[in-house]
Amino acid sequence: MKSGSNLEKVLAAGHFSVTAECGPPRGADPDIVRKKAAFVKGNVDACNVTDNQTSVVRMSSLAGCLLIKEEGIEPLIQMVVRDRNRIALQSDLLGASAMGVRNLLCLSGDHQKFGDDPQAKNVFDIDSMQLIHLAKTMRDDGVFPSGDKLQGAPMFYIGCAVNPFADPFEIRVPRLKLKMEAGADFVQTQCIYNMEKFKKYMELAKREGLPEKIKILAGVTPLKSAGMAKFMRKMVAGMDIPDAVVNRIAAEPKEKQADKGIEMCIEQIQELKEMEGIAGVHVMAIEWEEKLAEIVGGAGLLPRPVVE
Amino acid sequence: MITGTPKPIEEIMEMLEPYDNIVLAGCHGCVTVCRVGGEKEVQVLASTLRLAREAAGRTINIREVSLERQCDPEYVEQMRPYVTDYQAVLSIACGAGIQFLAEKFTTTPLLPGINTGFLGVTERQGEWSERCQGCGDCVLHLTGGICPVTRCAKSLFHGPCGGSVQGICEVDKETKCGWQLIIDRLVALNQMENYGKLKPYKGWNSSRDGGPRRIIREDMI
Numbered sequence: 123m124k125s126g127s128n129l130e131k132v133l134a135a136g137h138f139s140v141t142a143e144c145g146p147p148r149g150a151d152p153d154i155v156r157k158k159a160a161f162v163k164g165n166v167d168a169c170n171v172t173d174n175q176t177s178v179v180r181m182s183s184l185a186g187c188l189l190i191k192e193e194g195i196e197p198l199i200q201m202v203v204r205d206r207n208r209i210a211l212q213s214d215l216l217g218a219s220a221m222g223v224r225n226l227l228c229l230s231g232d233h234q235k236f237g238d239d240p241q242a243k244n245v246f247d248i249d250s251m252q253l254i255h256l257a258k259t260m261r262d263d264g265v266f267p268s269g270d271k272l273q274g275a276p277m278f279y280i281g282c283a284v285n286p287f288a289d290p291f292e293i294r295v296p297r298l299k300l301k302m303e304a305g306a307d308f309v310q311t312q313c314i315y316n317m318e319k320f321k322k323y324m325e326l327a328k329r330e331g332l333p334e335k336i337k338i339l340a341g342v343t344p345l346k347s348a349g350m351a352k353f354m355r356k357m358v359a360g361m362d363i364p365d366a367v368v369n370r371i372a373a374e375p376k377e378k379q380a381d382k383g384i385e386m387c388i389e390q391i392q393e394l395k396e397m398e399g400i401a402g403v404h405v406m407a408i409e410w411e412e413k414l415a416e417i418v419g420g421a422g423l424l425p426r427p428v429v430e
Numbered sequence: 431m432i433t434g435t436p437k438p439i440e441e442i443m444e445m446l447e448p449y450d451n452i453v454l455a456g457c458h459g460c461v462t463v464c465r466v467g468g469e470k471e472v473q474v475l476a477s478t479l480r481l482a483r484e485a486a487g488r489t490i491n492i493r494e495v496s497l498e499r500q501c502d503p504e505y506v507e508q509m510r511p512y513v514t515d516y517q518a519v520l521s522i523a524c525g526a527g528i529q530f531l532a533e534k535f536t537t538t539p540l541l542p543g544i545n546t547g548f549l550g551v552t553e554r555q556g557e558w559s560e561r562c563q564g565c566g567d568c569v570l571h572l573t574g575g576i577c578p579v580t581r582c583a584k585s586l587f588h589g590p591c592g593g594s595v596q597g598i599c600e601v602d603k604e605t606k607c608g609w610q611l612i613i614d615r616l617v618a619l620n621q622m623e624n625y626g627k628l629k630p631y632k633g634w635n636s637s638r639d640g641g642p643r644r645i646i647r648e649d650m651i
Contacts, residue, residue: 204584230586232593233583233584233593233600235601235602236600246585246586247631247634248632249586249588249589250588251588251628252587252628252629252631255628283592285591285592288590288592288593288594289590289597289610290594290610290613290614292613293590293613293625296626299626300588304628359592359593360593360594
């Protein structure tokens with residue numbers, strides 16, 4: 123075991139894993155996190171806590187992780203390189219590990235242009251690939267990148283993210299390979315709606331032998347309405363939602379679209395479960411955490427396995 | 431070249447409020463090429479300021495000068511005989527030039543007439559774009575001659591990020607994805623092996639982050 127995290131154990135035991143995500147609140151109220159945690163608990167192997175996603179200021183990811191940990195959920199800390207230089211990143215890695223956070227997701231972070239402080243200075247001292255390498259160096263070699271010995275190495279199951287639908291497509295699998303070589307143990311993908319394109323991506327990944335070397339968790343997001351699908355398709359760069367998907371939910375009357383979205387998400391998870399090389403799903407029910415049990419249960423993934 | 435844009439005339443008028451007798455100094459270097467601070471721009475700006483002042487019921491005396499370069503001491507010194515006869519100098523050179531004047535003429539207030547931009551190129555008449563951040567550690571031989579520090583909005587060393595769509599950066603529809611450009615070029619050059627390697631963390635100490643930089647060429651001193 124590299125980290126001893128529950129997620130690592132579940133995956134190592136060969137179970138199809140489930141992760142979800144919790145966005146911390148736009149304020150200091152811990153009860154908002156606790157309420158979300160109640161919907162997540164028991165339905166996942168680990169729960170991501172986002173790091174100022176879309177550059178909108180929120181409670182810190184580390185604080186959110188500690189709050190959900192208190193509620194009995196295994197946290198997965200997301201860490202972006204947009205806001206912190208390598209000094210702050212190393213320090214936060216040490217702090218997170220000391221507080222018992224055992225899963226890490228290394229990200230670039232959305233450009234600050236999209237948030238509420240577009241005039242902020244960005245950092246990007248190292249990139250997400252190098253953050254993976256940094257975490258691995260600290261964990262496996264017990265040293266800082268500077269070469270100095272650590273007083274206790276941080277223990278993380280190291281993850282990365284990929285968007286199989288961004289351009290150029292040809293670079294997407296080589297980039298995942300590079301992240302694996304840099305030290306990523308698992309990957310969570312961007313929300314998948316275009317299953318045909320994702321299958322092509324997986325074919326290329328298998329050709330490189332990647333599923334044997336890195337655990338691939340397929341990302342899904344249930345659609346609440348046809349309007350949400352159209353909005354995401356238009357506004358989120360690299361979001362590929364085929365017409366067939368939009369049309370299917372749009373064909374329902376408005377009051378039934380949410381149910382349809384859940385049904386489509388469950389179907390998709392069942393398809394992903396059967397797909398060779400997929401080790402689990404990452405369910406991003408954005409501001410819809412109360413539906414997690416229905417989705418994960420509906421896909422036949424409850425109860426979650428307990429691995430000692 | 432170093433590019434720049436003119437400051438709004440209202441902002442310049444506000445800066446000039448305390449003064450009635452100034453030097454307006456242009457530069458024959460980069461700012462002439464990008465048409466923001468050359469001899470012609472000195473003439474136009476001086477006329478505009480005089481008219482604006484007259485309209486406001488006050489006159490202003492402006493001595494128009496254009497130095498060969500405001501970033502070289504030998505040319506800056508040409509202003510010394512008369513600079514103290516004026517209340518202030520309004521410079522439309524780049525930030526380096528303006529600061530060099532301020533450094534040399536310590537008792538005269540220096541005012542910036544332009545906003546200095548970036549190290550860039552002329553795309554076509556009236557359009558310039560950034561190419562270099564002067565980070566002090568060039569990797570262009572590995573990236574197809576296209577700079578990831580400057581051309582990628584996140585200065586990624588292993589791009590492109592998930593926000594690259596059909597060659598366009600998520601930050602702005604008019605901005606090409608730097609990494610798409612790099613990859614296209616590496617493919618064309620048959621150098622894609624450069625992509626598949628983890629690059630060491632960049633040493634930003636050769637960039638601005640190491641503090642104000644100096645270059646000392648012993649062979650020239």
